[in-house]
Amino acid sequence: LFDAEARAAAASIWGIDAETLPSNLGRSFDEIVEAAAADAYAGLVVTGFDPEDTTNPASTLAAIQRAPFVVALELKHSAVTAIADVVFPVAAVAEKAGAFVDWEGRTRTFSQALKDSNALTDARVLSMIADALDVFVGKQDVKSLRQELQKFNSVVTNRSERPRVAAVAPAAFTLETWPQLLDSGVMQEGEPYLAGTARPAVAKLAAATAAGLGLRDNDYVRVSASRGSVLLPFEIVEGVADSVWIPTNSELSHVRAALGVAHGAEVSLSHGGAE
Numbered sequence: 001l002f003d004a005e006a007r008a009a010a011a012s013i014w015g016i017d018a019e020t021l022p023s024n025l026g027r028s029f030d031e032i033v034e035a036a037a038a039d040a041y042a043g044l045v046v047t048g049f050d051p052e053d054t055t056n057p058a059s060t061l062a063a064i065q066r067a068p069f070v071v072a073l074e075l076k077h078s079a080v081t082a083i084a085d086v087v088f089p090v091a092a093v094a095e096k097a098g099a100f101v102d103w104e105g106r107t108r109t110f111s112q113a114l115k116d117s118n119a120l121t122d123a124r125v126l127s128m129i130a131d132a133l134d135v136f137v138g139k140q141d142v143k144s145l146r147q148e149l150q151k152f153n154s155v156v157t158n159r160s161e162r163p164r165v166a167a168v169a170p171a172a173f174t175l176e177t178w179p180q181l182l183d184s185g186v187m188q189e190g191e192p193y194l195a196g197t198a199r200p201a202v203a204k205l206a207a208a209t210a211a212g213l214g215l216r217d218n219d220y221v222r223v224s225a226s227r228g229s230v231l232l233p234f235e236i237v238e239g240v241a242d243s244v245w246i247p248t249n250s251e252l253s254h255v256r257a258a259l260g261v262a263h264g265a266e267v268s269l270s271h272g273g274a275e
Contacts (some may be wrong), residue, residue: 013151023157036063091119097142175267176245183250201253203232204245220272227260231272
């Protein structure tokens with residue numbers, strides 16, 4: 001964005017004039033939500049998105065509702081499709097090729113398993129919408145997209161501006177959290193037997209932390225932030241004494257909806273009573 005050599009390389013890959021590339025920063029997710037809430041958009045295109053995955057689900061959904069026109073790309077009914085003006089069904093994982101990024105940040109590609117469904121991928125639907133708006137976005141098949149990404153991966157750039165991170169005061173307790181493989185995600189709705197195999201939701205604490213809170217077997221710990229709290233049984237693990245781990249979106253532990261925070265946030269802990 002700020003590096004002239006990188007801009008020239010990107011323009012060359014796309015076959016355009018470097019001067020036509022935007023020179024200003026785009027909006028972050030939170031800024032997009034704020035803009036939608038302020039009626040800054042004539043419409044929104046929402047794909048593969050659940051408001052419950054945001055730090056303020058109610059505000060996010062309210063912002064989407066304010067958009068005059070909402071297009072949703074989805075596999076099944078959701079909070080977004082309920083308010084969308086147009087819903088495009090898109091290919092499921094087995095009907096398209098793609099990639100997942102695992103918890104270590106490694107990319108794991110997969111091939112299309114079902115080839116006769118004629119389902120359209122998200123990328124293809126977005127490309128068709130762009131075509132209708134006379135906006136060229138290039139080829140949108142997986143092979144072409146991967147080749148394009150590989151070209152970008154081969155370009156080494158030096159950013160002239162580093163990301164800015166606001167300094168925060170030391171937290172009483174630092175929240176550690178990530179989703180479990182089986183949790184309360186919308187793609188697992190209607191699968192009670194699969195859900196029954198999920199790991200139980202517990203708060204994981206260092207022994208010193210549990211002792212400091214006066215916790216004993218069968219007690220509960222309350223994890224609180226500015227918006228609310230969650231109440232969970234606890235488990236002793238080897239870990240840092242000033243942190244707590246809870247699942248992001250599991251039964252009893254809906255972190256974003258209940259606490260309004262995410263991984264790395266400051267939280268408080270208290271004795272939540274006995275079972």
